[in-house]
Amino acid sequence: GVKYSNLANDKINSIEKFGFAKLPICIxxxxxxxxxxxxxxxxxxxxxxxxxxxxxxxFGGTKLDYDEVLDSLKKSKSYIHKYFRLDKYNYYCNSWLxxxxxxxxxxxxxxxxxxxxLFKISAGEECTxxxxxxxxxxxxxxxxDVLSEETSLQRKIKxxxxxxxxxxxxxxxxxxxxxx
Numbered sequence: 001g002v003k004y005s006n007l008a009n010d011k012i013n014s015i016e017k018f019g020f021a022k023l024p025i026c027i028x029x030x031x032x033x034x035x036x037x038x039x040x041x042x043x044x045x046x047x048x049x050x051x052x053x054x055x056x057x058x059f060g061g062t063k064l065d066y067d068e069v070l071d072s073l074k075k076s077k078s079y080i081h082k083y084f085r086l087d088k089y090n091y092y093c094n095s096w097l098x099x100x101x102x103x104x105x106x107x108x109x110x111x112x113x114x115x116x117x118l119f120k121i122s123a124g125e126e127c128t129x130x131x132x133x134x135x136x137x138x139x140x141x142x143x144x145d146v147l148s149e150e151t152s153l154q155r156k157i158k159x160x161x162x163x164x165x166x167x168x169x170x171x172x173x174x175x176x177x178x179x180x
Contacts, residue, residue, distance in 0.1 A: 001048045008051045064097065066114040070178045073118075077177065091174035093119060096130040098170020105156040119172025127169040131157060 004012070035047045073091070080086050096102065097112055098121050106112045132138050135157060136147055144161040148154055160167070 002051060003048045004051045064111045064115060066111045069115055069118070073174070073178050091177075093172045093174070094124055094169050095172075096127045096134060096167065096169060098172045099127060099131075099167050100170060101160070101165070101167045102131075102157075102170075105153060105160070116170070116172075118174055118178075119170070120175055121170040121172045124169035124171040126166050128161065128167055130169065131167055 034043050036049050037044075037047065040047055076091075080089060098116055098119060100121065100123060103113060103116055129140065132141060135154060141147060144158060147158040147161070149158060157167075
């Protein structure tokens with residue numbers, strides 16, 4: 001069976017309300033078990049999966065393109081007005097892409113730095129798992145020394161993780177809507 005936290009139920013209701021219920025689903029769980037309990041190894045039976053949280057993300061492997069972000073924000077204005085009849089609203093983004101620690105690792109002309117410049121950012125919760133998922137395509141790793149170094153960002157993140165330095169989500173509010 002499945003048990004949902006109050007937070008997960010609230011997010012499910014919002015996702016359905018806003019018409020996103022048919023998006024593809026990716027489940028993050030313990031890699032050693034069908035369950036979410038690391039003590040139930042293999043293929044256990046008669047267990048519950050506890051859903052603690054739900055997030056809508058850009059698909060893994062998708063390149064962050066600053067111009068596409070701007071275009072998407074501009075298009076969203078008419079979409080939000082059409083489907084939600086709203087003219088005044090704020091955009092919020094909670095993402096590893098807004099991490100202040102990540103900003104220190106990238107060039108100021110990078111798409112990540114440009115993306116961050118769109119938001120007023122405050123630090124959120126620790127997000128190493130999100131970075132492992134989105135940058136390396138894995139859910140967890142016991143030894144950071146085995147992380148790949150195919151890109152300069154991967155090398156810099158790996159170095160920081162080996163030194164046991166943490167990353168935090170950036171919680172951002174869009175400063176202003178891009179103009180056409």
